[in-house]
Amino acid sequence: MTQTAQIRSETGAGGHGIGASVLRKEDLRFITGAGRYTDDIDLPGQAYAVFLRSPFARARIERIDTDDARAMPGVIAVLTGRDMADDGLGDLPCGWLVKQKDGRDMVAAPHPPLAHTQVNYVGEPYGVVIAATLYDARQAAEAVEVDFTELDPVVDPAHARHSEDIHAGVLGNLAYDWELGDRAATEAALATAAHVTRIELVNNRLIPNAMEPRAAVGAYDPGTGEHTLYTTSQNPHLERLVLSAFVGVAPEHRLRVIAPDVGGGFGSKIFVYPEETAVIWAARKVGRPVKWTAERSESFLADAHGRDHVTHAELGVDADGRFVALKVETTANLGAYLSLFGSSVPTYLYGTLLAGQYRTPNIHVEVHGVYTNTAPVDAYRGAGRPEATYVVERIVETAARELGIDPAELRRRNMIRPDEFPYQTPVALQYDTGNYQASLERALELIDYAGFPARRAAAAARGLRRGIGFSCYIEACGLAPSKLAISLGAGVGLYESGEIRVNPTGSVTVFTGTHSHGQGHETTFAQIVADRFGIGLDDVEVVHGDTGRVEFGLGTYGSRSLSVGGSAISVAADKVIAKGKLIAAHMLETVPGTIEFADGRFGQPGSNQSLSFGEVAFAAYVPANYPDGLEPGLSEKAFYDPANFTFPAGTHIAEVEVDPETGVVEVVAFVAVDDFGRVINPMIVHGQVQGGLAQGIGQALLERCVYDEFGQLRTGSMMDYCLPRADDLPDFTIDTTVTPCTHNPLGAKGCGEAGAIGSPAAIMNAVTDAIGTNDLAMPATPEKVWRALAR
């Protein structure tokens, strides 16, 4: 079943409720140029900011001379890290405190928003020029004179522990040594295993490259004392919390953060960055709104990067081909500072996923999180889970080859069975539900696994080497519950808010604390509410991204919006219906418990008397015929704190053809069968899968962030950093299996990251199958493949 065919059939089914592939409501404004992004915000009297950025990977700032710059035309202020420190602004915090294996806290080096004594990566801001025009600001930035004393940079994470300390007090550049699982039992099981497969892996560093670069516009109203910050954030409330509680730019109730339309984030816009901090601080300081929009070069340098692991792994297998132990040791490059969630990505979002879909009884993982003189590394689509999947699925495939067992059969033999849920893994997670065999078998059917030898032979006749690769991934979405996460070091809760305001005319405004930057919340959430209330999709407006309008929220990351944010809306809808029943019972002159709500009408079963949703809403606001003691109005909210993670899982199978003459890899077929639980809008889900696959295949074949030995970013533009384009990708075959999540009201699991999580291992397993050697690191560029073939 191809994607287009499935969408057509589901659209053809009609309706706009749960399960319908409704066209996205927001797309009309996006494709007609009516979207309103941060850079579209222009405030009266607005000035422009240009940041002063370090040209060196590591250097002491000896002196900054701003006199010439300040004298230049249009210049309003030249502010440095020293000015910011003198104003008492605090450091940017890391939001997840990881405990080391010896019980000590991780070592978080201070991260001033603007550096004032030392710069630690190329592109790190140490000052900002504010001028009347962007041109003036740029010219003046050129005139700032800085004396740097260069210091030897630490660039290679593998050698970071034996290099000079970047931060005073961080010995061996080690932020933490973290472990999970039973080391002794794992080592003992490996020692007696019939076969041990060993693998060395590099998870290549990636640069996110959202289509819209980061931007911020800050304004300060001296009359009310209110600060307003428009910024490209995935989580405006968290931004406000960090800027007020930790950095101290403004009190929380005097700071409004608005994240309007945002053009892609992939995680990179979760974090609180120096630039928006400086913009809102400077706006008050200079008494004018201040605007900054990143140039693409700045995005390359100063957006948080992703991945960057070096791993050694060992998988023990018994004589029957059953996994007995997995031992993993990873060095994770955290960059020059711990970004907001940088510490959690290679630990709680990585180590906990190493059981994969399998019953491996003994697992131990040790992670060395190291500082280097490179941009901070944090969550990027998948965040830890792609890295975990890459380890598990590459080593399982390698074991299958070494043992001469069919890779599908080896996986089948080790998968957790549907009757074993809830399943407690040896690495902390408890999977609530799943059916891994179902997605594997469906994927095998869709790829026509039985026909592969013939396809391989046909390719060989054309002079090409064809390979097939599997990836049976699992991920954990909707990080939860709050109490557990906070006990493990999270600095914030992990619930979500949802509010439904039913207007007197029966139309509905939904407020969500999640944020849409491409995911289609305005459609999906409207579908949920329209479906529950039996009203039209156009009668539902979804509001997000404004701390001045939405009560609270934790934003969008980790594929949480639907499973957590959607669930909050669902609970709020329950409350609306419950109150509506009280009103309807009174109006229908009956007792409350007898009223049922279905198809948009309140009524008693067996009675032909009923009231529409709109009639009840109107009565709530014009309470003439109304229950005594019941508050007027029909507006309800819910904070939903999930009981557990959700566990989307599935099977990806890639087929590639390699031209041995050139090393060029073509992805000729790609099947993704995912179990996302209940799906609200299949079209949007397929779009999310496609986007994720493009990014995962980009990681496997094209993308790699490179710093040279001096810490200079060598892949600082699209010329040297290769993003996937349409002609790099095949026509995907996408399907879903459904085992609903057991613990949220929607049964939804989350779909935003799965494509990027599962696909890199599938592609690399296919490429290495095609070329007959495992000695190949991502990205599998033609040169590397050609060289691997020549070895």
Place this chain on the structure above:
Amino acid sequence: MEQTGEYRIAASRERVWTALNDPVVLGRCIEGCQSLERVADDRFDAAIKARVGPVSALFNAELTLADVDAPSAYTLHAQVKGGAAGFARGQARVELEDAGPETLLRYAVQANVGGKLAQVGSRLIDAAARKLADDFFAAFGRELGGVVSAAAAPVPSPAPGAAAPPRVYEPSAQWKIWLAVFIALVVALVLAL
């Protein structure tokens, strides 16, 4: 980047030498060289205005002489700052040799670039530096009324350890040839933006 090059100049070594010591000639060959000032026996400051399309930037270079083996070999160390355009630093070893009626010039340059030069220009630098060095020697050849031809194949870098022991610097105008060569390469790097 690392690059080596070899030029055969169709003129006697004496003629080459004289021309290279003529500041007027050099000025014509190094485009955009706004000033060249000797601030110490072994140190020179240069300002080079480089323009690429609509973008123009002033690059300040500090050049230091070392391992002088007058009149046959020389090493120049350079630090070049181009503000927002980035920076370059490196060294060039240049050697002159009689080749019958002609003169053979060999250079080996090693440079590291940073800032925008590294971020957006690294892919272009090798080819651009080669082209601009060629341009410099082509202009130089025209000054001599002769022909300059790039050697057919790149030559291997000379082993740095093999350099002659440093000699006392003799104040003369001879540094200019080395400076000219290096500036050409620096300009090449900078223009590679």
